[in-house]
Amino acid sequence: MHLELLSNINSPKDLRQLDPRQLEQLARELREFIIDIVSTKEGHLGASLGVIELTIALHYCFNTPEDLLVWDVGHQAYGHKILTGRREVFGTNRKLNGISGFPKRDESPYDTFGVGHSSTSISAALGMAISSQLKGDFDKQHIAVIGDASIASGMAFEGLNHAGVTNTNLLVILNDNAIGIDPSVGALKTYLTKAKIGKKPRQDNIIEALNFSYEGPIDGHDLPELLKVFERLKTIKGPKLLHIITKKGKGLKQAEDDQVRYHAPGKFDKTTGEVLPKNNEGLPPKFQDVFGLTLLELARKDTSIVGITPAMPTGSSLKFMMEEFPDRAFDVGIAEQHAVTLSAGMATQGHKVFCTIYSTFLQRAYDQVIHDVALQNLPVIFCIDRAGLVGNDGATHHGVYDLAFLRSIPNMIVFAPSNAIDLRQMLYTASKGLEHPIAIRYPRGRGTVKEWQQDFKAMEIGKGLKLRDGKDLAVLSLGSISSEVEDALNTLDNSFSIAHYDLRFLKPLDEMLLQSVFDRFENIITIEDGCIKGGFGDAVLDYAQTSSYKGRIHKLGIPDKFIEQGDTKELYDLAGISSEKIKDKIKAVLNP
Structure with a gap:
């Protein structure tokens, strides 16, 4: 692999020495480098490939790290890490004692904010911008890069709503690729889809209604256009939003065509792009699949069963029910608080609601679990995936707090199956009706039991x-x-x-x-x-x-x-x- 330009870039200062005409070549080299490393070391792929040009343009035009750049979510920041002094250690990404897979403040001054969970960038960057004003620094730039799936989250809108009544030097870059991990959902996706490159949306612009200067949509892979727009936006005071259109997985055909699988594909052939097969024959199933397949089996027999997930239909395996019963299985987007209270609302009307959320993301809906579910003693069935230590995603994704924070809540049943059979039987037991909400927590990965599809048998609550x-x-x-x-x-x-x-x-x-x-x-x-x-x-x-x-x-x-x-x-x-x-x-x- 010949990296004529990239091998000489150890910081954005080196990047800024290049002629703008060299940046297209740098983009090709950066993509090649990421594909080469991730193909053997594994990690997040599609998101970072989709923002290569954006990453280069940001560090070329803005004076990072003095200008503050916040990524949202951080799995798209591989190019950022490589250009900011971590090229030589990028092979240790997500490994023990290596660099984190997400921006991390104590890892680099270029990582201004830890971002393993989505939709935090606008609030964080706004906080930085207000601090700069208070200190009398009115020239510093504050940039939040947020995806179309993340900006639909409530917290992102809270940040936009506040920013619109400030005069802060805040630039929000909406990276619109119509997908998070799974395809984006909701009315905002439909709104954004109507926007075409080079044509400002004719309808009332929701961003301008929030007192932001709006620019775009523009092609997020057009480096000269990005450079031109950034230079102009630096001169505009107050909150502003740049809408760019990108393709997740850009530069690797398979990643462009199958964006869900290539979000984090595991090992793959860097030349052909084909994911390398894993010999899973005869292995016990993943806990998530035991959940998804059992729920589908139960839903076929009971029309009162519904499934809800905040943006994780594939990861949680709710996809099985969504495919067969699309009217009874809901992906509500990156909106954990809404997912929990939506579940509570449906439970009041007699539906048996299975709300599946990763443990680390359930933390974001703690008030709703207490106030909207447990306080009213509604029998919502929380299926908590990725509980415990999850491995290479690290501290932001370990699901190690749910036992402690759920134990303190009145009315809550907390169950932790040791194997797939117990998970299956508790799902069945919960579907037969409970008097209280229940949290069923299970780990990432495979169990130890192969013959898990046993006849249903109710379990006694509270029995070891x-x-x-x-x-x-x-x-x-x-x-x-x-x-x-x-x-x-x-x-x-x-x-x-x-x-x-x-x-x-x-x-x-x-x-x-x-x-x-x-x-x-x-x-x-x-x-x-x-x-x-x-x-x-x-x-x-x-x-x-x-x-x-x-x-x-x-x-x-x-x-x-x-x-x-x-x-x-x-x-x-x-x-x-x-x-x-x-x-x-x-x-x-x-x-x-």
Whole structure:
């Protein structure tokens, strides 16, 4: 790979030394470099390929990092990272001890704001712009790059609404490619689709109605046009919005044609673009597919079942129900708060609502879970995907707080299946009707059970299980981390006799089972793939105190710090919840 220009660019200052006529070649080299690395190292692909020209033009025209640039969402910022001094280490992207897959403030002065979740850029950049005004710096530029899927989120509109009554030096760049991870949805998408390159929308412009100067739409891959527009916009005071049209996956035909798959395609052939096949034959299914296929099976028999997801139909596998029952399965866009309250509204009318949200994104709808669902005791069924440590996406995407923040909510049932069969049976149980809302949390990736499509059987709420007996010590686990415990016990020295209990429910706890454990064991280890503060271990401790338990309880879980990116097994080990670390803990407790 010959990178005549890119190999000499270690910062935007180097970039600005190029003649504008050289930037097209640089764009080709930058695309080639990203494709080459991501094809073998994996990561997000399509989004970054779609903003190559935009990235180059921004750093060429604006005086970054003095001018402040915020990306939204950060998975489109690979080109930005490469041009801002991280080309040589880009191969470590999303790896343990490597660079993050998202902009990160402590990684580079060019990363002005951490952006792993969407729709934050306008509020953040506006905050920076107001700060600049307060400090008397009226020349500094503040730029927010936001996609058409992200700008439809409520928080983005809140930022636009506020910005329109300020006179801040804020430039919002709307990167319109009609897709987030899945295709964008909603009325705003229809509005934007009517806008054509080179022709300002004739209808009343929603952006201008918010007191923004509006420019566009323009071709976001036309470098000379981008440079010309940016130079002009730098001279215009007050809030302004530039609408650009781009193609996600630009420069790799397969990524352009199949934008959903090539958002993060895994390993692929950099020459042909073909995704390299994975040998998944005979492997257990992904938890998300167990959810999606089971829900479809239930929906075929019960017309009162509906499914709701905020912009993750493919990732959550709600797509199966959406394809067969499009009138009963809804992608509401990047709008977690709306998704939860929409679910609550439908529940008041007797629908059985399965609201599937990634754990890390459910954080954004905490008030709605409390006020709109739990306070009214509405039986919404939250199917919480990507719970626990999710691996290479890192701290912004780990779903490690849901156990702690859901445990404190009255009326909430919290269930964590250890395997696909339990997930299937709890989905069935919930579909038969519950008196309270329930959160069913499950991890990213595959389980351990292949024969999961068993006959439906209702589960008893609040009932745990004894998986194996023992006499020296009891391990209490919650959720899929049970497999790490079993791996540990299967390879532990036979001189140890360890009991293992799967509690299954964080709330309500199986107090009868716990009491039997307290009566038999002087040492108990709790383990969870959630934060150790306020989660499962603390729930067991709370009950132990009320029961006057005299033994010792040792908690294992995610420590009280943010866990960065890496392979999930690596992160389990760092967090002290891998099978090897569980064995070490057992030995330390029994042989102090």
